[in-house]
Amino acid sequence: MAVIETIEGTLGAVRFHYDVSQDVLYLRLADYLDDNAVGEETEDGFILLRDEATDAPVALTIVNWWKRFGRGSLPDSILELNRHIASAAEKLAA
Numbered sequence: 508m509a510v511i512e513t514i515e516g517t518l519g520a521v522r523f524h525y526d527v528s529q530d531v532l533y534l535r536l537a538d539y540l541d542d543n544a545v546g547e548e549t550e551d552g553f554i555l556l557r558d559e560a561t562d563a564p565v566a567l568t569i570v571n572w573w574k575r576f577g578r579g580s581l582p583d584s585i586l587e588l589n590r591h592i593a594s595a596a597e598k599l600a601a
Contacts, residue, residue, distance in 0.1 A: 521596035532572035534599045539565035
């Protein structure tokens with residue numbers, strides 16, 4: 508049996524990496540992948556990364572993403588998981 512440890516990809520302007528075993532979702536605007544960023548914790552308990560030069564939001568880290576926003580067991584379908592990740596990515600891209 509294969510065990511998936513991470514899932515990554517791109518949803519529009521957002522690159523994502525989901526660490527399945529640790530339940531951490533990393534979202535980053537694709538145009539800022541190589542830019543230096545500084546992180547801060549938000550009121551919601553997320554880690555918001557801002558571009559070091561412009562202070563613009565460029566990334567978001569969500570610890571316990573599935574535990575906080577999912578329902579039941581982690582989906583065994585990539586398409587279903589993609590739908591959930593897309594919802595979080597839309598918030599960063601907005």
